[in-house]
Amino acid sequence: MDFGCSSIDRIPLEVLRDVFLYHVWSNKCSPLDLLYVCKVWYSTAISTSSLWAKVTLGPTEDFKSPDRIQCCSLKTFALAIRRAGRASLDLTISMSRLSFSKVDIDGFTKDVTSDWVSRCHSLTMRSVSALSGGDRLLRLFYTANFVALERLVLQGVVGPIAFEMKALFEQLEKTAFRLESLVMGRGSSDWSVSRLPTYPGIVERLRCLEVETDGNLDLSKASLLDQLEVAVSHGGNKVLLPTDIALRQLTLANTFNFATFDPQVYESLTHLTLYTRSWLAVNAMIPPFPSLTHLYLCVNPLEVERLYAPRLQYLSIEGLLLQPTVHGRPFILKGLTPKILYIDRSCTEAQLVQILMQLSSRLEEVQITSTRPEHVINDKLTQFLTGGSQMKPGIPFLKRLLLSSKAPANPARKNAILVNLHRVRQALAVQTKLERIDYGVYIAYDKTRVALPHERRDWPVEWIRVWSREASVD
Secondary structure, eight states, X not given: OOEEEOGGGGSOHHHHHXXXXXXXXXXXXXXXXXXXXXXXXXXXXXXXGGGGSEEEESOHHHHOOTTSEEESSHHHHHHHHHHTTTSOEEEXXXXXXXXXXXXXXXXXXXXXXXXXXXXXXXXXXXXXXXXXXXXXXXXXXXXXXXXXXXEEEEEOOOSSOHHXXXXXXXXXXXHOTTOOEEEEEETOSSSOGGGGGGOHHHHTTOXXXXXXXXXXXXXXXXXXXXXXXXXXXXXXXXXXXXTTOOOXXXXXXESOOGGGSOGGGGGGOSEEEEEEOOTHHHHSOOOOXXXXXXXXXXXXXXXXXXXXXXXXXXXXXXSOOOOSXXXXXXXXXXXXXXXXXXXXXXXXXXXXXXXXXXXXXXXXXXXEEESSHHHHSOHHHHHHHHOGGGTOOSSTTOOEEEEEESOOSSHHHHHHHHHHHHHHHHHHHHHSOOOEEEEEEESSXXXXXXXXXXXXXXXXXXXXXXXXXXXXXX
């Protein structure tokens, strides 16, 4: 088969380990036993439709994932869809390095059943262009029934295929009655997100929307919208929402201004994420956030002393390149009083301590992560947490300290980290309500690239329980 990721790759590691331990190296079993096990697994995989429901068509090196079937041609893509049977489909199509001819499309339509689109609950299309045959691909959806579609992602739609996109959205408006999540506009040229309001049947159903716009955007019909992510080209853009909307999650990216929305939009927010490198966000008036519980700052230094969020529970600071001052103004966070703090280390030791000092009044849990082990815990941070010679803990109500990093290069560095953590434990176990200290190591760290902070958070971590009050025998 031409699959980049075969079904046997998706057997749980525990099962594979047992197979090789007990069927290969055991004196009582021959290789025929292993052959029998593989044949049984193959027949089971072929007949289990749910294993074939998540399919990716595209270059293997771009999208290889252990929980998805990887296809490099339309022929194998059709084979996977057939094997999925009546299962609900999750399909991803990337044309970044693929090209579809009329013969390829005709062969695909013969190999799949006519109702395969009606079984698709999630559809992602990336790098769709006329040069690679994207217009031919889109024509497959002219008369399709999107009755099960719940999520649609369109990224990198380029080239003269406006007619095909128009036909697709007209069909979505007629049949996609369950569509709740839409992502579009990133990298698109000829198909502008500004045309979205011309399809009110789609907008009225949306609960989650992610768009990138180069102008004003009218979403006044999106009365059900619950999550919104907007990337705007300049701070003067306006996004119009219903006056009675109860938006819970909002993400603002690029060069935004809080005046992008009417003030009442911010009153119902519980989650706010800011991605920007522009100072414009703080020069403008900062509205109050009376319901905000989660704040994610993925920005250059941002003065948020004027940000009123009395219910804030969780604060995440990621990807910062902190400077002592910004335009002559200090980095100020003391207006916020979260209980849980997550920091992705991109600052100096002194700046980390400065952040903790400003936020320490109600902190109960601190999470610090970094690709560099020496940034996770060091002498300055240890002295701040323990109180040094004054024996006054820097975070008086600290309950949980969770640190994670790339695996230390040598055992001595790992031991130095653990020694500092034990110093913190000895100083705080009696003086505060400290419950546990954990140190985690990324077990899937990829040295070939620099991961974004939110990607590192998703990497598997092998945790070392340094100390736990429940398990302590002291």
